[in-house]
Amino acid sequence: MNEEKTMTVDEALAKGFSLCIRDGYSYVEDLDDVDEEDLRDFAYWICETEPVKFTIDARTIRGLIEDYVEGREDISDESFDVIDRVKLIPETALNALAQEINKVYEDLTYWTPTSVRVIP
Structure with a gap:
């Protein structure tokens, strides 16, 4: 059985992450702006540190x-x-x-x- 990977805001910031996304939403939020109440009420996921750009060749x-x-x-x-x-x-x-x-x-x-x- 796979255990869910978790990290606190402070741990994520220390590892260089700065953005997260709330489950079911399509916009990102700064980790600094998410408070403990938000984290208890909703699932938030850390975002990759490098953005994805749309390109075509x-x-x-x-x-x-x-x-x-x-x-x-x-x-x-x-x-x-x-x-x-x-x-x-x-x-x-x-x-x-x-x-x-x-x-x-x-x-x-x-x-x-x-x-x-x-x-x-």
């Missing part, structure tokens, strides 16, 4: 286009003429598109909760 974009083309029911492509043309899209064009998409998302940061519960 040329390979993923090419794969999305291929999936879209293959999924078209209004086009019969038994000879793979349509899907083969996806391979003709220059890598430089897909890289430029990826860079533009990544710029749109560069200011968004997500914090992944760990399996460590914060306790009073």
Whole structure:
């Protein structure tokens, strides 16, 4: 039987953690702002110290286009003429598109909760 991993706010702060997330919520809170009453009433989970950023690359974009083309029911492509043309899209064009998409998302940061519960 696995025991739940736990850590107090002070222990978490001493180990370099600074954020947590309340069970069932999607926004993070500073560990310093969570008081003992909150910890008794709700489950809080320590968040990883490194944020996750949304990014996409040329390979993923090419794969999305291929999936879209293959999924078209209004086009019969038994000879793979349509899907083969996806391979003709220059890598430089897909890289430029990826860079533009990544710029749109560069200011968004997500914090992944760990399996460590914060306790009073």
